[in-house]
């Protein structure tokens with residue numbers, strides 16, 4: 151294991167050259183990936199020089215290199231964090247036993263399902279965002295979009311490496327399927343709900359990278375605890391790249407919010423729409439939409455799948471080492487459940503509640519981001535507060551999916567929800583308005599009317615740097 155990538159056809163730090171069969175299999179998959187990228191990746195821009203970050207090592211310091219690169223030439227590679235000698239299972243039934251370097255036979259299917267589900271989200275998000283390059287609000291944002299896209303492509307490589315290396319023929323078939331499913335396709339959709347939703351403009355892109363990529367942070371953190379060591383080591387390195395994606399989302403929305411406030415102050419009626427901005431109530435609707443879609447990604451509130459994955463040592467909790475108890479036999483989690491058509495607060499066996507435990511950590515993290523947006527609004531002197539809706543609002547997965555709730559968490563009937571839906575979630579007129587604002591701005595340093603400039607550029611460069619060459 152080396153920290154620095156080799157210069158092979160497929161950059162890697164896993165000594166791919168030492169396993170000729172695997173190398174050949176991945177070299178056969180590579181052109182399929184490039185075909186998929188050309189067919190389903192960003193529309194246009196493929197022959198442009200883009201100022202991108204490429205991972206060149208897994209050292210904490212200096213792991214990334216910034217330079218101009220054309221997207222199809224991006225060095226998609228395979229990185230695993232170095233192996234920790236003597237690492238043991240951190241949770242579940244095998245707690246304290248040495249971690250596995252091979253797939254445990256009795257948990258093979260469950261492990262493959264987790265890896266495939268994780269892998270499926272990566273190309274899905276690239277597909278969802280493929281048209282956004284036509285309407286970027288600045289070159290800075292255009293470059294950030296492509297950075298996110300190429301790294302999601304690399305995260306797909308990470309999961310495909312695991313499938314090819316550890317799952318034989320069915321792993322290779324699953325890797326091929328990852329390139330065959332298509333986001334939003336009626337016949338061959340992506341696996342998880344949110345990854346089939348259209349991300350048709352930049353407000354949705356920023357909400358997606360704020361809320362959906364943050365699900366990625368929590369899911370990857372839970373998999374980074376895995377007792378299947380290659381998965382843990384892969385996910386740890388993916389988390390290094392993921393932080394920038396959430397930065398793009400959180401600061402993207404923050405800049406839209408700031409611009410809304412500035413324009414409100416300029417307008418006699420306090421209406422940012424009069425000056426080509428996005429009003430705060432509309433921003434709240436998109437927040438409600440993407441947050442609720444992302445909550446679904448944690449699965450059912452009470453889940454035997456989650457219990458099984460924990461027991462088997464495959465998927466842990468967020469930062470498992472913060473906890474004292476790692477077997478969770480006989481412990482409970484107090485949470486809301488639906489009983490006889492009513493919401494009741496009660497204890498649920500901890501292992502079965504683990505999706506909700508992870509979702510609860512995620513919600514706290516989202517709240518910290520929303521607090522920062524509200525500080526921007528306060529600093530601008532505007533009286534308005536953005537809010538996370540209830541975790542029961544607009545759910546399509548789990549126990550709240552069959553009922554209707556207000557954003558405040560009040561149980562209402564379906565007709566009541568339908569009547570007020572347009573106040574809570576974007577409707578066609580909101581979509582039309584937001585899309586009407588999406589005019590590209592490609593002059594260095596310039597911004598679209600609806601978004602404030604970033605506080606600073608990428609890699610210490612100024613905002614007016616030419617992030618994408620003409």
Ligand code: BYC
Pocket residue numbers: 264265267268271272275302341342343344362363364365366367369370446447448449450451452453454455456465505547
């Ligand atoms: N949509 O026991 P249940 C990221 C299915 S994002 C559709 O309630 P479980 C990224 C479930 O598959 C992170 N179906 O839940 C972000 C199961 O189906 P089967 C991605 C859903 O299994 C941005 C059934 O419902 N990583 O990295 O405990 C850009 C009952 O399931 C959904 C992972 O998700 C849904 N939302 O938990 C790029 C980690 N939710 O098997 C990338 C790996 C549930 O009965 N995946 N179902 O047919 C997992 O850990 C689990 O599969 C889940 C579901 C947390 C997703």
